[in-house]
Amino acid sequence: MKAIISDIHGNLEAFQAVLKDMQYQGATEIVCLGDLVGYGPNPKECIDLAVDFDVALRGNHEHALLTEQEGANFNVKAKGSITWTRQQLNPLGEDREGNLRRWEFLDSLETTHRDGNILYVHGTPREPITEYLYPRDIYRPEKLNEILEMIDWLCFCGHTHSPGIWTEDMIYLTPQEVNYRYHLVNKKTIVNVGSVGQPRDGDPRAKYVLFDGSRVVFRPVEYRVQTTARKIRSIPQLDPYLAERLLQGR
Numbered sequence: 001m002k003a004i005i006s007d008i009h010g011n012l013e014a015f016q017a018v019l020k021d022m023q024y025q026g027a028t029e030i031v032c033l034g035d036l037v038g039y040g041p042n043p044k045e046c047i048d049l050a051v052d053f054d055v056a057l058r059g060n061h062e063h064a065l066l067t068e069q070e071g072a073n074f075n076v077k078a079k080g081s082i083t084w085t086r087q088q089l090n091p092l093g094e095d096r097e098g099n100l101r102r103w104e105f106l107d108s109l110e111t112t113h114r115d116g117n118i119l120y121v122h123g124t125p126r127e128p129i130t131e132y133l134y135p136r137d138i139y140r141p142e143k144l145n146e147i148l149e150m151i152d153w154l155c156f157c158g159h160t161h162s163p164g165i166w167t168e169d170m171i172y173l174t175p176q177e178v179n180y181r182y183h184l185v186n187k188k189t190i191v192n193v194g195s196v197g198q199p200r201d202g203d204p205r206a207k208y209v210l211f212d213g214s215r216v217v218f219r220p221v222e223y224r225v226q227t228t229a230r231k232i233r234s235i236p237q238l239d240p241y242l243a244e245r246l247l248q249g250r
C-alpha cells in the first residue's frame with residue numbers, strides 16, 4: 001500500500017504525525033508530491049526525512065529555491081519564507097556538508113513520475129510545478145479536459161493544499177462527500193492528496209492519502225499544531241500570519 005503526501009512546508013510536527021500514522025496503517029511505499037519546504041520552521045529536518053522516499057517530486061517552493069524565480073505566484077509572505085529557508089540551507093555556513101547533501105537532493109527531484117497508468121505531479125500534468133487545479137474547474141471543461149487528456153487513468157496531485165477528487169464526468173467530490181474513501185472505477189480520475197503541513201481546507205489536521213491500487217483513503221491526522229505555530233512566531237523572518245493560518249487550516 002502506498003502513502004501519498006504533499007506540501008509538507010517545513011512543518012516537522014505534522015510530518016512526523018503523518019509518518020507515524022501511515023506506518024500504523026501499513027503503508028510500504030511513500031510518494032511525495034513536493035513542497036517539502038517554504039512557510040514552515042523546520043525545512044532541513046523535513047528534507048532529511050524525505051531522502052529515502054520511493055518517489056519525491058519537485059514543488060514550486062523547491063523550484064523557487066533552486067532557480068531564484070519566485071515569480072508572480074509568490075506573495076510577500078511566501079517570498080520572505082523562501083529567503084529565510086535559503087539562509088537555513090546556506091552551503092557555505094556551519095552545516096556545510098549537510099546542506100550540500102540537501103541541495104543535491106533538492107536538485108535531483110523529478111517534476112513528474114509515471115508508474116504504468118498512474119501519473120504523479122505537484123500541480124497539474126500540463127504545468128507540473130506551477131498550475132493549480134481548483135474545485136471550480138469543473139465549470140471550465142476546456143481546462144479540465146486538456147488536463148484529463150494527458151492522463152491514462154489516474155493522477156495524484158497537490159499544490160492547492162485542499163484534498164478532493166475530479167472525474168471525467170466533470171464532477172468534483174470532497175473527502176467528506178465520499179466519507180473519506182473512494183473506490184476508483186474505469187474512468188479518468190484526479191486526486192488531490194491535500195497538504196501535510198499547511199492545510200487550507202478549513203480543517204487544521206494534517207492530510208494525506210493511502211492507495212492500494214483500487215481504493216483511495218483520505219487520512220486527516222491530528223498533530224501538535226500549537227508547537228509549530230510557536231516556532232513560527234519565534235522566527236522574525238517568518239510572518240506571524242503563517243502561524244495563525246495553521247491553527248485555522250486556511
Ligand SMILES: [Fe+2]
Pocket residue numbers: 007035059159160161
Ligand atoms: Fe504548497
